[in-house]
Amino acid sequence: GAVVSQHPSWVICKSGTSVKIECRSLDFQATTMFWYRQFPKQSLMLMATSNEGSKATYEQGVEKDKFLINHASLTLSTLTVTSAHPEDSSFYICSANWGRARDADTQYFGPGTRLTVL
Amino acid sequence: GESVGLHLPTLSVQEGDNSIINCAYSNSASDYFIWYKQESGKGPQFIIDIRSNMDKRQGQRVTVLLNKTVKHLSLQIAATQPGDSAVYFCAENRAGGSYIPTFGRGTSLIVHP
Secondary structure, eight states: OOOEEEEOSEEEEOTTOOEEEEEEESSSOEEEEEEEEEOTTSOEEEEEEEETTSOOEEOTTOOTTTEEEEEEETTEEEEEEOSOOGGGOEEEEEEEEESSOOSGGGEEEOOOEEEEEO | OOSOSSOOOEEEEETTSOEEEEEEOOOTTOOEEEEEEEOTTSOOEEEEEEETTOSEEEOSSEEEEEETTTTEEEEEESSOOGGGOEEEEEEEEOSSSSOOEEEEEEEEEEEEO
């Protein structure tokens, strides 16, 4: 089956620094990638939708200048958390749609990245 | 607004029992619903889906029921196994266009051997 990877799987950084998280579709081309954030014991909250070669579409309440998304190719999207603060500590999960996906079984989730900001 | 972001309810069952996990969705215009399983420290895994023109769909050991009248979705797991222990999320799709799931409130399933 299709595989989506994330790197790093976990990261610890100091407050005020920036952190980049990569999301890769390993064996398929993803026209659309999504970024979610999940706090402990809570649901996944969609942050933004990213299409290759265009600007990301951010959900209401998500600061685009703080969470920079770049979708440079059909297999790679990056999320950069700029000037990270302890409240940004969370589990960040990406997903990728295969083709013009209209079904859940053609959307594949990455394993997530645990970010801890000290 | 969506009914997300709350602390997770928990369902504890004995191995071999049947489990029923419930979910209330918020958007009456949603036409596609999905159940995901999320194990600790991992991303969600697709289990089963159902479209709004159906009220029941069966998979291997799992059945999803949809009641559009009361905007209720349930996941039934037959002969629950310890490996089924995880958090289960329902998700609804925004009507029209590509698949962009909105995740609902999760339920933590604990299966006791």
